[in-house]
Amino acid sequence: MARKMAQQQSAPPRKNRWFPIALVVIVAAGAYWLLVGGGQGGSGPPATHPDLLEVLAEAEPDASVGVPIGPESAPITIEEFYDPSCPHCATFAGFAGKLLRQNYVETANAPVRWVSYDYMVGFPNSVAASLAARCAGEQGLYWPVHDLILSRQTRWYQLADPADAIAEIATQAGVDADAWNACMRERRPLEDIAKSHQFGVSRGVNSTPTLFVDGVPVDLGGVEPYTHIESLIQARIEALSSGDDPSDSGQGAP
Amino acid sequence: MSELNRRRGIALLALAGLFLSTYLFLYALGYYGELACGAGGSCDLVQGSRWARFLGFPVAGWGVGWYVAVFGVSMLGTRDGIVAAGWIPRVLAVLALGGLAFTIYLTALELWVIHAICRWCVGSAVITLGIFLLTLPDFRALRRSG
Numbered sequence: 001m002a003r004k005m006a007q008q009q010s011a012p013p014r015k016n017r018w019f020p021i022a023l024v025v026i027v028a029a030g031a032y033w034l035l036v037g038g039g040q041g042g043s044g045p046p047a048t049h050p051d052l053l054e055v056l057a058e059a060e061p062d063a064s065v066g067v068p069i070g071p072e073s074a075p076i077t078i079e080e081f082y083d084p085s086c087p088h089c090a091t092f093a094g095f096a097g098k099l100l101r102q103n104y105v106e107t108a109n110a111p112v113r114w115v116s117y118d119y120m121v122g123f124p125n126s127v128a129a130s131l132a133a134r135c136a137g138e139q140g141l142y143w144p145v146h147d148l149i150l151s152r153q154t155r156w157y158q159l160a161d162p163a164d165a166i167a168e169i170a171t172q173a174g175v176d177a178d179a180w181n182a183c184m185r186e187r188r189p190l191e192d193i194a195k196s197h198q199f200g201v202s203r204g205v206n207s208t209p210t211l212f213v214d215g216v217p218v219d220l221g222g223v224e225p226y227t228h229i230e231s232l233i234q235a236r237i238e239a240l241s242s243g244d245d246p247s248d249s250g251q252g253a254p
Numbered sequence: 255m256s257e258l259n260r261r262r263g264i265a266l267l268a269l270a271g272l273f274l275s276t277y278l279f280l281y282a283l284g285y286y287g288e289l290a291c292g293a294g295g296s297c298d299l300v301q302g303s304r305w306a307r308f309l310g311f312p313v314a315g316w317g318v319g320w321y322v323a324v325f326g327v328s329m330l331g332t333r334d335g336i337v338a339a340g341w342i343p344r345v346l347a348v349l350a351l352g353g354l355a356f357t358i359y360l361t362a363l364e365l366w367v368i369h370a371i372c373r374w375c376v377g378s379a380v381i382t383l384g385i386f387l388l389t390l391p392d393f394r395a396l397r398r399s400g
Contacts, residue, residue: 019262019332026266030273034280099283 059194061202066115067134067142070105074113076236078229079212081200082116084130084149085123085157086208093150096225097209104233111237116146118193119200119208125162127193132166134189136175144173257391261331264346264388268325271381275317278374282312300372305363313360317378320356324349324385343392350382350389357382 066079080097082089104112118130129149136145148169149156156165170180183189203212211218213232220228255263300306306313327349331342357379364371 019266022262022266023269026269026273030270030276033273034277095283 059191059198061199062192062195063199065192065195065199066117067137067146068113068115069101069143070110070113072113074105074110075240076104076112076214076233077115078112078233079115079117079215081119081196081203081205081208081210082150083119083121083123083126083208084133084146085126085153086121087153089209090150090153092209092225093147096229098147099226100229100233103230112233116142117200118196119205119210120193120197121208123157125157125159125166127190128162128166128184129156130193131184131187131189132170132180134192135180135183136170136173137189138183139175139179141173141175145170145175148173258332258337260388260391261328261342261346264328264385265325265332267381267384267388268321268328271378271385272318272321272325274374274378274381275314275321278314278378279312279318282306282314300364300375305360305367316356320349320353324353343389343394346389347392350386350392353382354386 078100082093100112101114104110105114118126118134120126120130133142133146133149136142149166152165152169156162156169159165167177167181167184171177200210204217209220211220211229213229214236216232218229218232308316324346327342327345330336331339331346336342360375361379364375
């Protein structure tokens with residue numbers, strides 16, 4: 001066999017040219033795919049939704065309508081106000097939010113409890129998307145639908161009628177379709193969404209995503225979100241372990 | 255097919271698989287907001303499930319490591335002086351068998367547990383199967399050493 005291979009090695013170069021060419025073609029195609037074809041994105045202009053604004057105006061702020069993930073005993077609470085149609089929220093959720101939850105919320109002895117609040121910036125399809133996640137929450141599937149709604153934002157947020165696209169997302173997350181559809185028809189969580197929004201207003205939120213670490217607002221301007229929030233978490237852990245708790249926000253996160 | 259061309263074929267398949275798994279790994283790390291999955295695709299569902307991590311590390315990351323190993327060993331197996339080394343077919347056979355077993359495990363999870371199919375996972379499974387088929391003659395070396 002060694003002799004056979006040696007013969008092949010000494011064969012005329014033309015016979016072996018296909019291999020380096022194939023290598024180059026695969027490398028070029030793969031690099032192009034990773035750099036150009038992989039990412040998806042987009043943004044659109046916000047629009048107002050007068051009916052929703054009317055509902056929102058009548059609600060009272062309520063901190064208890066936030067949807068938590070992570071251990072109740074976690075010493076640190078991060079509150080996130082998000083609008084499901086907001087492109088920055090999708091970007092944040094797809095990278096920094098995902099990593100933060102993986103590393104600090106969904107681990108053993110997680111130090112952080114993450115609470116999600118709806119804050120309606122004014123996009124037309126946001127209410128339907130927020131309802132979808134909260135209706136899934138009635139079946140214990142808030143976070144899978146929340147995450148899919150954001151990661152697939154470009155598929156529904158600019159549609160004139162996003163109902164089918166959002167229903168498809170909920171179905172793929174595993175909701176019981178009949179129960180979920182009933183919740184959506186009755187818009188059961190609408191009041192909670194309105195209370196959540198008003199809670200944000202009461203906290204000074206005016207854009208999304210807005211985060212609070214143990215009640216202290218996070219300034220995301222000009223920083224890399226994951227690194228910045230991670231440093232805030234580490235600082236809180238150190239402060240709590242040394243008994244020195246400099247924050248006294250009094251905001252009362254759930 | 256000659257042994258040299260078989261190893262070249264394995265290297266090309268592994269290289270294609272390396273890009274595919276890198277794409278999924280970058281998604282798992284959050285560098286892509288959404289996977290290009292086509293209408294009705296379930297990539298996000300599969301990649302967002304708890305089975306998308308193995309031993310605390312994204313499955314796609316394990317895939318990157320596996321494809322790098324297969325590509326490296328098969329490329330070494332095409333070089334003068336190493337081409338006839340006895341350890342090359344043994345290592346390739348072990349890698350291919352492990353990769354196929356893990357692929358069967360993941361595909362079974364998609365079909366019967368998650369109830370969703372990710373086209374990129376299917377692509378990786380096809381590549382892994384191709385690598386396994388190309389390494390079948392190397393199992394003779396594995397049996398001899400066993």
